[in-house]
Amino acid sequence: MYQAAESRYDDMTYNRCGRSGVKLPAVSLGLWHNFGGVDAFETARAIALRAFDLGITHVDLANNYGPPPGSAEENFGKILRHDLAAYRDELIISSKAGYTMWDGPYGDWGSRKYLLSSLDQSLARMGLDYVDIFYSHRPDPETPLEETMSALASAVQQGKALYVGISNYPADLARQACQLLRGLGTPCLIHQPRYSMFDRWVEGGLLDVLDEEGVGCITFSPLAQGLLTDRYLNGIPKDSRVAKPHGFLSENQLDEPTLTKIRQLNQIAQERGQTLAQMALAWILKDPRVTTVLIGASSVSQLEQNLGCLENRHFNEAELSNLTAILAG
Numbered sequence: 001m002y003q004a005a006e007s008r009y010d011d012m013t014y015n016r017c018g019r020s021g022v023k024l025p026a027v028s029l030g031l032w033h034n035f036g037g038v039d040a041f042e043t044a045r046a047i048a049l050r051a052f053d054l055g056i057t058h059v060d061l062a063n064n065y066g067p068p069p070g071s072a073e074e075n076f077g078k079i080l081r082h083d084l085a086a087y088r089d090e091l092i093i094s095s096k097a098g099y100t101m102w103d104g105p106y107g108d109w110g111s112r113k114y115l116l117s118s119l120d121q122s123l124a125r126m127g128l129d130y131v132d133i134f135y136s137h138r139p140d141p142e143t144p145l146e147e148t149m150s151a152l153a154s155a156v157q158q159g160k161a162l163y164v165g166i167s168n169y170p171a172d173l174a175r176q177a178c179q180l181l182r183g184l185g186t187p188c189l190i191h192q193p194r195y196s197m198f199d200r201w202v203e204g205g206l207l208d209v210l211d212e213e214g215v216g217c218i219t220f221s222p223l224a225q226g227l228l229t230d231r232y233l234n235g236i237p238k239d240s241r242v243a244k245p246h247g248f249l250s251e252n253q254l255d256e257p258t259l260t261k262i263r264q265l266n267q268i269a270q271e272r273g274q275t276l277a278q279m280a281l282a283w284i285l286k287d288p289r290v291t292t293v294l295i296g297a298s299s300v301s302q303l304e305q306n307l308g309c310l311e312n313r314h315f316n317e318a319e320l321s322n323l324t325a326i327l328a329g
């Protein structure tokens, strides 16, 4: 019988999410990979429980996480029932709809029809009455933004979500979405964009918009799916995301210029007394507009190592200019 560690709130930092009442752990756990039907359930369970023991109160899911799609929610539902049921009120659980989930015109994108039926399915898979955050997973160029945002607001009015968020919205659409949601009485809690040393698009306006709108920011793939770690310094390990047939990271993303950058970054991390993964996470968390970094992990030891990022989040001017030069190279 799982009993949560009494020390679970001792070392984690909790950051306020935008101008809301909610605080999120500086590091959150995502279940996109490693929690599907193709993965070892006991490893997934060990990662989720260790995360909770270390103060990670936020778990991020989506309807389509697996593979197969839906299996990550089913597996997390099992963990909830068997281990975490007593701790439901200590958890912020999110789900999303926006990518292809089922056949036909109603299982994708951003219609009211898709979002609300998908949310019902997610709740059933996880065995929950409500999720804490429900997201529009991506903007839909063919559905009026008003329809997608009003579907999110309905999820809250129906008691099936406590808060709403948006993911992958560019700055201008994010601003419109935030304004619509505020008008509907369900302010946008959070935006979930990709952000890492290797993908800095959010610095071109989105972070400013979120700051002005009072919306939190949870950055996904902060380790560039594992590139910003020591995982690929000496080739492609058999159990890595690149090697797995269902992994979303492909070998051609590991070209020589990228590997050169990874080696140079690794050198700076070592000089700072950190692993590359820890430095990559600390580098994102140095920006106060970022509420939390949303990591993935395929083992408990990766998770534990990554949390070490909280021990040194300060960068001096020389380090910052070295990093900028490497990343621009």
Ligand SMILES: NC(=O)c1ccc[n+]([C@@H]2O[C@H](COP(=O)([O-])OP(=O)(O)OC[C@H]3O[C@@H](n4cnc5c(N)ncnc54)[C@H](OP(=O)(O)O)[C@@H]3O)[C@@H](O)[C@H]2O)c1
Binding pocket: 029, 030, 031, 032, 033, 034, 060, 061, 137, 167, 168, 192, 219, 220, 221, 222, 223, 224, 225, 226, 227, 229, 230, 231, 239, 240, 241, 242, 277, 294, 295, 296, 297, 298, 299, 301, 302, 303, 305, 306
């Ligand atoms: N909203 C969206 O559209 C969207 C899109 C993508 C992701 N997300 C969310 O963001 C979460 C995180 O995404 P992500 O998994 O791509 O994040 P990530 O943290 O950039 O990458 C995680 C992967 O990096 C490797 N890794 C992690 N720590 C390591 C360490 N210390 N040493 C060596 N390798 C390490 C592992 O891969 P190995 O398998 O090689 O060990 C791990 O699975 C997802 O679970 C999901 O919740 C959202």
